[in-house]
Amino acid sequence: MTVRHIPDPEELEALRQRYRLERERRARSDGARQYRSTDAEFGYYAADPYTEPAEREAVRDTVDVAVVGGGFGGILAGARLRQRGVERIRIVEQGGDFGGTWYWNRYPGVHCDIESHVYLPMLDETSHVPEWKYSPGEDIRRHAVRIARKFSLGPDALFSTTVTSLAWDEAAEAWTVTTDRGDTFRATYVVTATGTLSEPKLPGIPGIEDFAGHTFHTSRWDYAYTGGTPEGGMTGLAGKRVGVVGTGATGVQVIPMLAEDAGHVHVFQRTPSTVDVRANRRTTARDVGADREGWARERRENYLRIVSGEPEERDLVADGWTRSAVLLEKLLPSFRRGGDRKAFEAAYEVADAAKMNELRARVERSVTDPGTAEKLKPWYRYACKRPAFSDAYYQAFNRSDVTLVDTADTHGIERVTAQGVVVGGTTYELDCLIFATGFSVGTSGILSGKLPVHGRGGVQLLDRWGREGPRTLHGFTSNGFPNLIQMGTLQNASSVNFTHILDEQAVHAAALIAAAEAMGAVIEPSRADEDAWIAALAEDAPDHEWFHAECTPGYYNREGRGRPNGPFTYPHGAVAFHELLGRWREESMGRILRARASAADGGGS
Ligand code: NDP
Numbered sequence: 001m002t003v004r005h006i007p008d009p010e011e012l013e014a015l016r017q018r019y020r021l022e023r024e025r026r027a028r029s030d031g032a033r034q035y036r037s038t039d040a041e042f043g044y045y046a047a048d049p050y051t052e053p054a055e056r057e058a059v060r061d062t063v064d065v066a067v068v069g070g071g072f073g074g075i076l077a078g079a080r081l082r083q084r085g086v087e088r089i090r091i092v093e094q095g096g097d098f099g100g101t102w103y104w105n106r107y108p109g110v111h112c113d114i115e116s117h118v119y120l121p122m123l124d125e126t127s128h129v130p131e132w133k134y135s136p137g138e139d140i141r142r143h144a145v146r147i148a149r150k151f152s153l154g155p156d157a158l159f160s161t162t163v164t165s166l167a168w169d170e171a172a173e174a175w176t177v178t179t180d181r182g183d184t185f186r187a188t189y190v191v192t193a194t195g196t197l198s199e200p201k202l203p204g205i206p207g208i209e210d211f212a213g214h215t216f217h218t219s220r221w222d223y224a225y226t227g228g229t230p231e232g233g234m235t236g237l238a239g240k241r242v243g244v245v246g247t248g249a250t251g252v253q254v255i256p257m258l259a260e261d262a263g264h265v266h267v268f269q270r271t272p273s274t275v276d277v278r279a280n281r282r283t284t285a286r287d288v289g290a291d292r293e294g295w296a297r298e299r300r301e302n303y304l305r306i307v308s309g310e311p312e313e314r315d316l317v318a319d320g321w322t323r324s325a326v327l328l329e330k331l332l333p334s335f336r337r338g339g340d341r342k343a344f345e346a347a348y349e350v351a352d353a354a355k356m357n358e359l360r361a362r363v364e365r366s367v368t369d370p371g372t373a374e375k376l377k378p379w380y381r382y383a384c385k386r387p388a389f390s391d392a393y394y395q396a397f398n399r400s401d402v403t404l405v406d407t408a409d410t411h412g413i414e415r416v417t418a419q420g421v422v423v424g425g426t427t428y429e430l431d432c433l434i435f436a437t438g439f440s441v442g443t444s445g446i447l448s449g450k451l452p453v454h455g456r457g458g459v460q461l462l463d464r465w466g467r468e469g470p471r472t473l474h475g476f477t478s479n480g481f482p483n484l485i486q487m488g489t490l491q492n493a494s495s496v497n498f499t500h501i502l503d504e505q506a507v508h509a510a511a512l513i514a515a516a517e518a519m520g521a522v523i524e525p526s527r528a529d530e531d532a533w534i535a536a537l538a539e540d541a542p543d544h545e546w547f548h549a550e551c552t553p554g555y556y557n558r559e560g561r562g563r564p565n566g567p568f569t570y571p572h573g574a575v576a577f578h579e580l581l582g583r584w585r586e587e588s589m590g591r592i593l594r595a596r597a598s599a600a601d602g603g604g605s
Pocket of ligand 1: 026112113197204245248251269271407411412413436437438439554
């Protein structure tokens with residue numbers, strides 16, 4: 001039964017104080033610098049455990065479009081381009097196959113916590129109906145491969161390959177693409193789809209390198225050591241003392257699985273997640289209305305409208321995300337549309353406290369030891385951290401072979417030694433130490449600086465942006481960088497259902513490229529186009545500062561530094577952004593298509 005108690009003003013004040021105290025207990029002066037990237041001597045943590053790179057000749061040819069990244073973003077770009085008749089599409093991917101985050105994250109218990117019927121793209125086009133309301137990761141990875149196959153993206157793809165530079169060749173009016181496997185090829189257009197959370201990160205705990213037992217990151221699961229599959233059966237962990245660092249969305253999924261198979265599990269927690277009801281179940285085509293054409297598109301649009309705070313009569317998905325939509329989008333839509341901010345904030349705080357009380361009551365009901373239950377209670381506003389969902393997580397702590405070690409007072413684990421992990425002066429001896437410590441934010445692709453992009457006149461994209469800040473039109477294109485289309489949230493849109501955003505971006509990229517091909521043009525906005533877009537973003541940017549300032553530290557607020565991570569997104573939400581893009585394609589797309597120099601010279605291509 002749901003316990004929903006509406007708090008009075010006194011309780012609200014007590015909550016505010018408690019939240020402040022808990023935030024201060026966790027705040028660290030080193031912010032995001034507390035983490036260590038998985039390169040150099042820690043490269044072991046990022047190596048691909050699933051695929052041995054195939055020997056192959058370096059490629060030296062010409063394609064129509066190079067797509068950087070073979071996750072859902074890159075696959076959707078490829079599929080939408082194919083639908084527009086583009087022939088030579090080359091996806092370049094670091095992993096050994098398609099799938100992106102679903103290629104890498106194969107840990108036991110991995111599932112998507114967004115409903116499969118809205119998360120999995122191109123269900124209408126592939127006539128596929130997911131079997132579960134929340135799909136196991138392996139089903140999602142297979143669906144990524146299914147789309148890639150349907151649109152024949154495999155034959156030209158390069159796997160286990162990293163793009164190392166992109167350079168615009170003025171004379172050829174094409175990009176030169178180089179990779180770490182010695183490839184140098186030419187592409188008329190480049191689409192970057194490098195993901196937002198793709199590089200595993202480690203905590204900068206002293207002594208990690210001294211640990212004498214076995215260790216790995218959850219996104220590179222070592223089944224050779226643990227045995228078993230994503231469904232469990234890890235016979236290699238029988239009798240072993242296993243430590244897990246991290247209790248985010250990944251930790252919440254993997255910890256109950258480890259509890260089943262390991263000798264003893266120590267969970268090192270710094271901040272507890274909010275863990276709401278999962279209620280996963282098998283679904284039939286009938287349950288989701290999959291007997292009608294366009295059912296998946298309709299369901300996905302319905303979901304996006306609800307989680308974006310748009311008015312919608314029906315809630316087709318009806319789960320923890322849609323029911324908490326008003327808490328997810330913080331100030332949407334009333335504040336965004338110029339409502340009474342004070343009244344909205346007051347109503348929001350009451351709704352938030354009621355929801356968080358309900359979640360804390362869930363911990364109390366589920367965990368038998370009161371001391372452990374107390375430590376598992378989250379003391380911050382909903383969605384300060386990525387909400388998590390599980391019906392097995394809290395129950396795992398009722399087992400005698402699972403121990404919760406709270407590290408908040410010491411700002412996380414103090415030290416790792418050859419024997420194990422040190423917290424509060426106690427050493428927890430371990431055979432295996434698993435890091436569920438998440439991913440660096442905004443460090444993949446162009447924004448990380450690891451993929452240099454040289455545009456007209458050899459100018460580096462990040463050098464230009466370093467001087468003036470990011471400059472784009474709609475987040476996709478930039479002046480001085482012709483025929484380069486970026487996918488991602490930068491000056492674009494975002495939503496919890498990110499594959500929907502990626503699909504709209506793919507549709508847009510394909511439309512731009514098809515129009516440029518039809519007109520013999522290059523795609524390049526003017527500086528005035530960029531100025532107008534940046535002004536539009538800044539003018540209506542909602543003030544989320546107060547929300548992030550009051551939140552417990554995490555990657556949503558730059559580890560407690562009080563501002564949302566990264567450059568801003570379109571302020572009126574994803575639904576409005578998609579409408580804006582649709583209108584722009586109809587009315588204004590021609591503005592950023594310029595005649596190719598070769599066409600102006602009368603030359604052919
Ligand atoms: P997160 O970044 O969300 O969590 C990292 C965890 O490591 C946190 O609990 C963090 O604590 C902890 N941690 C970091 N440093 C230390 C330290 N020094 N000592 C102790 N603990 C430490 O990573 P996840 O992999 O869980 O999730 C990343 C993202 O991936 C999610 O936010 C979500 O977007 C996505 N995801 C989605 C899933 C889905 O079903 N759709 C499933 C899994 C992940 P603290 O909170 O205190 O910083």
